[in-house]
Amino acid sequence: MPKTYLTNSEFCELLRCSQTTIWRLRKDLQGFPQPCRLRRRLLWTPEQVAQAIALIS
Numbered sequence: 383m384p385k386t387y388l389t390n391s392e393f394c395e396l397l398r399c400s401q402t403t404i405w406r407l408r409k410d411l412q413g414f415p416q417p418c419r420l421r422r423r424l425l426w427t428p429e430q431v432a433q434a435i436a437l438i439s
Contacts (some may be wrong), residue, residue, distance in 0.1 A: 385427065386427075386428060387418070387425040387426060387427060388425070388426045388428075388431060389423060389424070389425060389426075390404065390417065390423070390424040390425075390426070392426075393417075393426045393431065393434075396431065397434075397435070397438075407434070407438065411437060411438070413433075413437060414433075414434060414437055415429075415430035415433045415434055417430065
């Protein structure tokens with residue numbers, strides 16, 4: 383079964399925030415998951431999304 387990923391834009395839509403906010407959270411919030419990088423794209427696994435939501439809520 384192929385693994386499902388969210389792009390950085392989709393992740394921002396889900397959290398209702400900008401890409402700059404995601405960048406700031408990744409930089410400043412300890413334990414915030416780091417996305418997988420595929421060339422220029424940032425991809426988020428469902429586990430990373432759940433972990434990020436748990437940290438900011």
